[in-house]
Ligand SMILES: Nc1ncnc2c1ncn2[C@@H]1O[C@H](COP(=O)(O)OP(=O)(O)OP(=O)(O)O)[C@@H](O)[C@H]1O
Ligand SMILES: O=C(O)C1=C[C@@H](O)[C@@H](O)[C@H](O)C1
């Protein structure tokens with residue numbers, strides 16, 4: 527099984543993904559980390575040198591390549607992955623997609639500590655501006671995220687709860 531985690535920056539895709547991969551005993555792949563490895567530079571460096579359009583192209587290409595390489599894995603996508611280059615369709619067709627739905631206020635609190643590594647958010651100067659930016663981003667992205675067949679809400683985005691959700695889904699499919 528390929529299990530794909532999608533959701534906003536700070537939703538916990540990487541953190542939960544690692545835990546789920548251990549539980550399922552399958553490889554864990556973090557798409558952002560894979561892009562960084564292949565490009566041999568950080569995401570902020572890629573954005574600064576090449577711009578977002580280039581990053582989205584690389585993201586879409588590396589996604590397809592990673593899927594081809596792994597029949598079984600847990601994949602943490604980047605926050606924008608499903609929203610560009612038809613990648614949501616690719617996710618829906620090749621695996622089981624889970625949306626980590628986390629309220630903007632929680633995202634803000636988590637991101638403030640680490641936002642230097644998130645180029646699209648680094649420009650937001652304070653909590654209010656970050657809240658506005660994330661709210662606007664989510665308004666656009668919700669149409670993509672909400673097409674995932676599985677969804678967990680903040681407190682339920684745990685390894686145990688997600689395993690139950692996946693098992694229920696598979697039993698009913
Ligand atoms: N369930 C949780 N409760 C509280 N904090 C969490 C939870 N999951 C992750 N975090 C914290 O929130 C921050 C973001 O988590 P993480 O990097 O896993 O998010 P992400 O969805 O992978 O974000 P990005 O799209 O930017 O890669 C980290 O500092 C992490 O420790
Ligand atoms: O939300 C986004 O658009 C992004 C999230 C990160 O995971 C990275 O993929 C990159 O910083 C872009």
Ligand SMILES: [Mg+2]
Pocket residue numbers: 539540541556558602603
């Ligand atoms: Mg991540």
